Structures are given as structure tokens and as C-alpha cells.
């Protein structure tokens with residue numbers, strides 16, 4: 255094993271981050287409070303007119319949103335199978351039926367064309383995923399949903415700082431960001447739901463804290479009323495200040511961190527031009543967008559007998575380079591194979607990618623030399 259292992263992702267933590275967390279720890283108030291409120295205010299100003307609600311994870315945000323929308327038995331929710339399992343798990347746990355739309359082969363994202371055939375009388379909700387930091391083509395998806403009176407919720411776990419036609423993701427509808435440590439900015443664990451629908455955000459504030467008729471932290475009383483009543487049974491998904499402090503400090507560097515990712519991604523794109531076996535996702539979209547470069551994904555060419563994707567990842571690891579798999583298609587996971595029983599070939603572009611993709615190292619503190627090392631090593635393995 256080489257001595258220095260290059261992970262596929264590593265959070266970028268600086269002195270400001272350390273000081274921000276230290277300040278909270280020394281303040282005497284470490285759970286949800288002023289700092290969380292500040293994080294929500296600053297994220298709200300990025301995604302205005304949407305309002306932000308901070309939670310313990312994006313998964314928690316999905317749970318609360320599905321709860322608030324009353325998604326349950328008899329309802330169908332359309333989402334790609336090329337996504338993280340959390341969304342499909344929650345749809346299933348709510349008693350609803352996940353319906354998978356196929357994706358564009360080279361962007362890994364659903365389009366209005368792949369979504370349309372999945373719509374039935376029972377469709378209540380569509381959850382597109384902005385993949386790897388790129389934006390899905392939202393205008394056609396938005397009008398498709400509006401025409402059929404279906405709610406739309408964007409999985410923006412990869413897309414904090416992404417813009418679609420100059421508009422920040424999250425500013426035009428309900429969206430959920432993740433602050434998990436591999437995402438573009440982190441609070442340790444955390445998530446932020448944003449929506450222009452204030453009835454929804456108010457409801458989610460209540461649901462995130464036991465369903466009490468107050469927020470986890472009341473900005474006016476600097477705490478909360480001990481006499482608060484349960485208005486409906488709720489959950490415990492409030493983000494502590496200890497985490498919010500890290501999230502806020504990172505959020506203030508969002509542009510810088512995303513720029514560093516972009517530089518490394520552009521370097522990869524250039525160096526990989528002559529490597530036919532590793533094909534990146536598409537970067538030339540026919541709509542304007544700002545890519546947040548959450549992941550750098552390549553597809554391994556299949557015309558190489560004896561070298562499959564898993565073996566390639568293993569070979570990288572042996573040479574000191576980490577890689578990720580985002581994602582194995584959800585319908586191919588054991589539980590969903592058993593319960594949904596979709597036959598192979600139902601989602602051709604999803605399945606094509608599920609067996610070929612891998613994520614190369616990409617994080618803000620990576621150096622130019624690191625990128626060169628990854629590409630050189632990949633070429634060695636391929637040779």
C-alpha cells in the first residue's frame with residue numbers, strides 16, 4: 255500500500271471553521287439557536303424568494319416534505335433510479351410507490367421526455383435529481399408538472415451553488431440541499447430544505463421539532479416557550495448550532511470552494527481528452543447553467559475484457575487512489591429487486607451507467623499534481 259492515500263473526497267476545513275465551532279462550544283448554547291437561524295437567513299438570501307429550514311440531513315428534509323405533502327398508500331412518486339437510496343427508501347416507508355424515470359445517458363438526469371411516460375392518475379410528486387453539480391433542464395420539467403397539477407421537489411444534494419439559466423437552484427421551487435461531509439459544503443451532517451411556499455416551510459419547522467406549535471428556537475425569546483403544545487406528532491430533526499456553525503462558515507466560502515472544484519474538474523477534462531476508455535459526463539448542455547462540480551464521474555469503456563468497473567476501482571485503490579460509486583441504480587439493490595422486480599432493460603440508460611460509472615477524486619484542497627497522478631495511474635491500469 256502506498257503511504258499517502260488520495261481519498262476521493264475530503265472536507266476542506268480551515269481556521270475560520272475551527273473557530274466558529276469553538277465559539278459555539280464555549281458559548282453555553284450548543285443545540286439549535288442563533289447560529290442555525292443565521293445559517294438559514296444567509297442561505298435564504300442566496301435562494302430568495304425561497305426560505306431555508308436547516309435539518310439534520312437531506313434525508314430528514316425528504317421525510318418531512320413527504321409527510322407535509324401527505325404522501326402515502328395509493329400515491330406514486332416519480333424519481334430516477336440513478337439516485338441515492340434515501341429518497342426511494344422514504345417513498346417506500348411512507349407506503350407510497352416509487353416509479354423510476356430513466357435518465358439521459360450522458361448527464362445522468364431525468365428530462366421532461368423521460369418523466370412524461372411515467373405519469374399516471376396516481377402521480378402526486380416528481381423528484382428530479384440535479385446530478386454531480388449540474389442542473390437538470392427544469393423549465394420543461396416545471397411546465398410538465400404544472401400542466402398535470404403534480405408537485406415538484408428538487409433533490410439538490412449535489413447542487414448548492416449550481417445555477418440554471420443564471421437562477422440559483424432552490425430559488426424557483428422546493429429543493430433540498432445536503433451538508434453531508436462529501437457534499438460541496440458540510441456541517442458534519444446536515445441538510446437544508448428551501449421553498450418559496452411559506453406554508454410548507456412553516457409546517458416543516460413545526461415537524462422538525464416534535465410538532466410543537468413553536469420552532470426549535472424562537473428568535474424573539476432566544477429559546478422557546480416551555481408551555482408549547484403538540485399540534486401534531488412531529489420528529490426530531492433540528493440542526494444543532496455546533497453543526498450549523500461549521501455549515502455557516504463553509505457557506506460563506508461556497509463560491510471559492512466551488513471555483514476550486516471547477517479548476518480541478520477542468521484539468522481532468524483536458525487530461526482525459528485522449529483517454530477513450532474513461533468518458534466523462536456531458537458538459538455541453540443546450541441550456542445555460544453554472545456547474546457546482548460536486549463529483550467528477552467517468553464511465554469505463556466496456557470493450558475491455560477482463561477489466562470491469564469494480565476491478566478498476568480496486569486497482570486504483572491498490573495504487574493509493576480512492577474512488578466512489580454514485581450510484582448503483584436503486585432498482586438493482588437487493589430489496590428493490592425483490593419487491594419491485596423490474597426486469598433488466600426497463601431503464602436502459604440507468605443500467606448502462608450503473609455498471610460503468612465511478613467518481614474520481616475531486617475536492618477543493620486537491621492539487622494539480624493530485625489530478626495528474628490520478629490520470630497517470632488510470633492510464634497505467636488501462637495499459
Ligand SMILES: *Cc1c(COP(=O)(O)O)cnc(C)c1O
Nearest residue numbers: 311312313338411432433434445
Ligand atoms: C447525499 C445525497 C442525499 C442525502 O443526503 P443526506 O444529507 O446524507 O441525507 C440525497 N440525494 C442525493 C442525490 C445525495 O447524493
